[in-house]
Amino acid sequence: MGLLTILKKLKHKEREMRLLMLGLDNAGKTTILKKFNGEDVSTISPTLGFNIKTLEHRGFKLNIWDVGGQKSLRSYWRNYFESTDGLVWVVDSADRLRLEDCRKELGALLLEERLAGATLLVFANKQDLPGALSKDAIREALTLDEIKTHHWCIVGCSAVTGENLLTGVDWLLDDIAARIFTAD
């Protein structure tokens, strides 16, 4: 732990952060990543493996890892845990039938020792759909209020329209920055 803290201090100069984006398949992880990066979202295929993007935002260098959410890929998620500063959990707000799966998978992640220091941002995605559950309903279904081990926040968003993506990421950056970068 001591070493990790010092390593984090060393990152200070570059102001670099590593964000890991996970969630069930079809949640919209890749779409969020591409939209945030200003790319075309109409040609996205289901992710077989992972995507990584490095981008500059508000003077921070963000390394964003988007790992496929198919059931057969979930056992590989752990390969991406190391030195994650922020975890972005993406939820398909219109997929009521799998909310319980979604809750369980998130619960398992939060027990991971290597994610213990990470800040959690939950994106209640697909708010543009008429049948989408509100962010409060998602918060209840995922029992987010019981999370005491991590800083967390839930933001309703739409990857297709781009609504609220910035709000969420900005909150995440602020929280991480307050934790790993000491004031100048």
Next chain:
Amino acid sequence: MAICQVQFNDDTVKIPEKVLRRDQARLEELERRRNEKESQSVAEENVDYFTATFSAEKAAIEDLISSCANTDHEKATKMLEDATLKTQQLQKFLNDSVMFLTQYELRQAQASVQKLQGSVVERRAEVMPKKKFAFRSRTARTSQPSASMPVGDKDKTTYFVGNAAVHVRASAEQYGFSNVDSQVLIKRSEEIQQRDVLLSHLADCKVILYGSPNTVHIKNVRDCQILCGPVSSSVFVDECTGCTLVFACQQLRTHNTTATQVYLHVTSRAIIEDCHGVSFAPFNWTYQGMDNDFRVSGLDPKRNNWSQVDDFNWLASGTPSPNWTVIPESERISCWDAKEPSS
């Protein structure tokens, strides 16, 4: 050489006053800086200060935890929240102080913080046993006699009542068809426009969806024929058996599905996972107004990757997946005969 010497002697005689003045100024500057530094940071970057503050905070948190009794639930919750927050602050304080602490002190402090976190968690488990979260769409269905009716948007007001909120929301209030046996089910273009559609727990049905939905979920469907207009984003298929699915979409994700034929138009990619005996052919259904629905959906009618299916259980490149096949041309259905009942 001699001149230099003289010069030197001269200087030593002449300059002392200047040097003295400079020395004085230097000392003053030094003093000023020292004061400044002391007033700002020294107090906080001192090991003694750290140890004192740390142990005081630690004791306070321990008190908070141990005084937290089972009797008053609300008060206990508040105190534990407090303890969690304070522990986090303590961790932050430790992180900020890491630069001037020795390895030993750091380790000790870190261990203390971890112990505190542990006892907060333990205490919470003691005082507030975890609420059981139940979420079963099956029980919701059986408790709803009206669930076998097609669920439309007019039912929106009925959800979100009392404790059953989560259950009800799982199956009700979603646009589509659920829990129907042996019927012909039709949705019209005007009402379907850009909505998210759910088809679940259907058996021996023929479902025709005209128009362009935003997204479609098909779950737990047996021996059905499902025809659907162009879907703007993804179609999600789970637990289907013995079905024929005909639609256009941007992405198709198929899970836990067996013995099913898919007549597909897909502009990006189709994938299967945990599937067997799934076969694909190009989308060949047409209906009146389909061109317009394609425009609404934003799908390119000329771009169809129906035969490029990724199997997440078969990542070996080179050898084709045994889990899916292409339907031979001679065996493809060409007439869908979407005859509608007059109702």
